[in-house]
Amino acid sequence: MIKIENLSLGFGDKKIFDNLNLDIKKDEITAIIGPSGIGKSSLFLCINQMIRYEKSYNLSGKILYSGIDLTKENENSLTKYRKEIIYVSQHPDILPMSIYENLAFIGRVHKIKNLDKNIQEVLKKVFLFEEIRDRLDLNASSLSGGQQQRLILARALLLNPRVLLLDEPTASLNEELAFKIECMLKEEKRTIVIISHFKNQIDNLTSNIYRL
Numbered sequence: 001m002i003k004i005e006n007l008s009l010g011f012g013d014k015k016i017f018d019n020l021n022l023d024i025k026k027d028e029i030t031a032i033i034g035p036s037g038i039g040k041s042s043l044f045l046c047i048n049q050m051i052r053y054e055k056s057y058n059l060s061g062k063i064l065y066s067g068i069d070l071t072k073e074n075e076n077s078l079t080k081y082r083k084e085i086i087y088v089s090q091h092p093d094i095l096p097m098s099i100y101e102n103l104a105f106i107g108r109v110h111k112i113k114n115l116d117k118n119i120q121e122v123l124k125k126v127f128l129f130e131e132i133r134d135r136l137d138l139n140a141s142s143l144s145g146g147q148q149q150r151l152i153l154a155r156a157l158l159l160n161p162r163v164l165l166l167d168e169p170t171a172s173l174n175e176e177l178a179f180k181i182e183c184m185l186k187e188e189k190r191t192i193v194i195i196s197h198f199k200n201q202i203d204n205l206t207s208n209i210y211r212l
Contacts, residue, residue: 001026001163001191002047002085007061009042011054016042020061022210024163029185029192031202034212040195041089043212044165047193048085049078065163083110086161090168090195092148099143100136103155110159122154127180145172150181163191170201 002024009016016039024030032040045051047063049070063070070081095102100119107115123129128150132143143151149172156164166185170178182204185192196202202209 001066003062003064004047005062005064007043007046007063008059009039009046009051010058012056017212020212024191024193025208026191027189028208029194029206030208030210031206032193032195032210032212033197033202036197038212040212041167044087044167044193044195047163047165048082048087049073050082050087052078083159084161085163085165086156086159087165088153088156088167088169090149090171092145092152094140094143094148094151097140098137099132099140099151102140102151103158106155107158112158118158119154122157125157125184126150126154127177127184128154146174146177149173150177153181161190163193164188166192166194168195168197170196170198 004020004022007020008018020043032043034040042051045054046059047070049063051057051059059071061071065081065085070078073081095105097105103119103122104115107119112118120129123132128147131147135142140148140151149169153166153169169185170181173181178201182201186205194205
């Protein structure tokens, strides 16, 4: 699905990684592990090419997505690919809108059909709907950290991406909810790459592991 060849990334004089090579298999869950600050989140920014919005970065090598080198694509083409390859950060990027609009706004931008039905389905999928069904008009900032984390995961699922890049997706959840989200992810028929510091989660979810 995604093949990374001789990828090197640096910021100014600081080298993040050098000549990185890895294969991400279609419809499987792959884990990227390693100590904090080693470059795992930066790798995700490279894969969906949001790295282009960072200052003073140096990137070389190839990121092949279905045979297309994303590093060579222009911004117009990348708009399409970023809808197919969605990065869900460990820090919820909540929009300054209501809970409902955090989903509906993105849905309208991408012309999602049957929007209300699909919003309800993805909220149920992340086990959030029953908690917030009566306050969808409240500002999303009123949600707890764990609820915000599930909200942005629901927002990503709403776009039905081919690839999900998940950075510590259950870090703010209790053990029971984390397990439910893990089970949901295992049932998803899509390519998933996950960063996690939880060994049990890695063992439960993934079939491929890369250590940076």
